[in-house]
Amino acid sequence: MEIFRHDLVVVGGGGAGLRAAIAAAESDPAARIALVSKVYPMRSHTVSAEGGAAAVARPDDSFEQHAYDTVKGSDFLADQDVVEYFVHEAPGELTRLEHWGCPWSRNEDGTVATRAFGGMATKRTWFAADKVGFHMLHTLFQHSLRFEGIVRYDEYFAVKLLVEEGRVQGVLALDVRTGELVVFAAPSTLLCTGGAGKAFPFTTNGNIKTGDGMALAYRAGVPLKDMEFVQYHPTGLPGTGILITEAARGEGGYLRNADGERFLVTRDYGVGTKAELGPRDMISRAIILEIEAGRGVQGEDGEYVLLDLTHLGEEKINTRLPFVRELALTYAGVDPVREPIPIRPVVHYMMGGIDVNIDGATDLPGLYAAGEAACVSLNGANRLGSNSLTECMVFGARSGLAALRFAREAGGVDEARLRARAEESREGVESRRGRKAGTVRISELRRRLNATMEKGCGVYRDEERMQETVATIAELRPLLSEIALEDDSRVFNTEVVAALELENLFDVAEAVAGAALARKESRGAHARRDYPNRDDQNYLHHSLVYHDPSRPRLATKPVALGRFQPEERKY
Amino acid sequence: MADGSKTKTFIVTRFDPDRHEAPTTETYEVPVRERWKVLDALNYIKDELDPTLSHRWSCRMAVCGSCGMNVNGEPKLTCKTSLAEYGDTVRVEPLANFPVVRDLVVELDGFMDKFRAVKPWIIKAKERAVEEGPHRQSPEELEVFRQFSMCINCMLCYAACPVVANEPEFLGPAAIALGHRYNEDSRDEGARERNRIFRGEGTIFSCSYANECSEVCPKHVDPAAAINQAKFRAVLDWAASFVTSGPREE
Structure with missing residues (x-):
């Protein structure tokens, strides 16, 4: 099995992943950074974002106001230290994009134009007509090509995190073009793989939004945080x-x-x-x-x-x-x-994701996450439109730097052990190819998962329907090993990739439904008909879901409050 | 059919380098719905009829650029192309002028090299500090290059270009338009460097202004106009190098 050696492996080439890779490459031109993506970076779903990116820009605006709007929008579930850092960094990050060529729309005097957005007190959303994600992504991708230190691995699908001696030392991935498994060996891995809208039947998300990074982290023992908060775009x-x-x-x-x-x-x-x-x-x-x-x-x-x-x-x-x-x-x-x-x-968007701190670090040494895949707790129970593109920039950059710093301190990786560990997984992946004996089609199983997610985890939720969804997911899960796979070719086998993606969606769906059922209140995007009010007494906390082969384990984590105390959320 | 759909016949290119010497075709009968795009039919085939078919797609809203293919002989973004435009038989092939990896999936390595060769980033003699804030750029200055920044890299223009077909080293429409986009950006100071590339290897002067690229572009980037402007500028720049002494500020 081929081994590619790097200092840092970034999985995902969208807004957060590219920003992270650029930050790391700028800070240390000698750093060897792998940018691993299951698609060419410019296909990443950041491309579909339309409206804009938020950052204080006008004299009538302030950091305090942006912070307050974000915290209130989050229904007081955002961590306020994260929010404060975010609002202060946001203008600089969008300015960097401007310097790198992003064609922001302009006022007559040549300054960058801003527009109004939901839940924002004033015009602070920077825009490039209504193709902001597209322009940001292409600007980042094109700018990233300057850096010799960033080595792209296009159309490689990450299959597994390789954990040795209690820390992540690499990633096992499938080279989609050849069908070969390869190992990315590095003391630090950063997951920027986006959200998981494809767990649902009706979504703005593209076909690639299958929660891959969330599932990789979850299976490696890292909790997913605040997964019950699924944003429905109006x-x-x-x-x-x-x-x-x-x-x-x-x-x-x-x-x-x-x-x-x-x-x-x-x-x-x-x-x-x-x-x-x-x-x-x-x-x-x-x-x-x-x-x-x-x-x-x-x-x-x-x-x-x-x-x-x-x-x-x-x-x-x-x-x-x-x-x-x-x-x-x-x-x-x-x-x-x-x-x-x-x-x-x-x-539209998962407020929840891989539980990380302000540096993008998980509790598993060597593993970092940023962007929609992560939950740094900027968005709490409801994200404000135009905060997430900026989030990709602010926390992409910070996580990229932190992950590279960790790599420098952690030292080398044990290649022999990695190779052995990777070989152990080979059979599991390769046996999927052409496994014709199965009883259910990928499309059929995906439809059934989608249907139950829509029923139990819609805009409005209640105990009975969520119970049913949790039970249905548990019932359907064994069918993953019953999927019939007809394509036995090694070359660009999209059926194997789709099967792996569906497994990831099941992990994410399980966490969403489990966390939703446990939160007996209404807060932000989690609206329960049977518990219509917010309950700060019992639920002003983050929810964590840990993977367990029998059934997911739930836990909680305190919210970092700050200068804004929870109050009734009324506009 | 009872549910308002009607059946169309899809003749789809199949190629697996492990099995086939040369591409073959397979025929599928697909019950298509009124508002379906070509991509919807391919996804129906993949999900319901033949899971061994390989094609790329993601956003299905004409912005990620993944799903370009030749449809009845013309390069099309399949998520944007309505099936109503076609009769009872639809032929779907991989984009022309690219090596085929498998079925409808083409190899983009060559394009990615050309893409990088035009230095598609802002070049400055001295980097601007974040503290200096954004550049001023008037709406008129933005308008000069805005259209050329709309390319989604879907490769339709390469599949349509008669020069690409004969001269593989030709930079091609999207890459030239991208380089030109930066040359025309008031924030950039790299035009001389890029013009040298334009005049050198992979010369842009091979373009015969067939205009095929602009006709197939789903985003109205008009790469043919970009190439024409870029040729003119590259020549001017070259001529200017004889009448000025020493390095000249752009």
């Missing part, structure tokens, strides 16, 4: 789930029900005068309640409400929201200049 296209950015409302768009009524203005959904610019959890709930009250529009892909941009005018839509127009035309057959866009809440 505005996805029915049927496909394609994202229509919050910037559409930031630029002045309205949400209307079937009667044409701006229900966020005419009815009390807790968003006050923010109306369409309330936080995502509240607006998604409002849409569901409107539909349940019979004020949705019936369509072939279920009921929906309307996102009305017609009053913005063609010029504004073309300059500020060109991608929204393209997406609505291509995937819904609707021109937003002339008619409202059908939308409904859609799974």
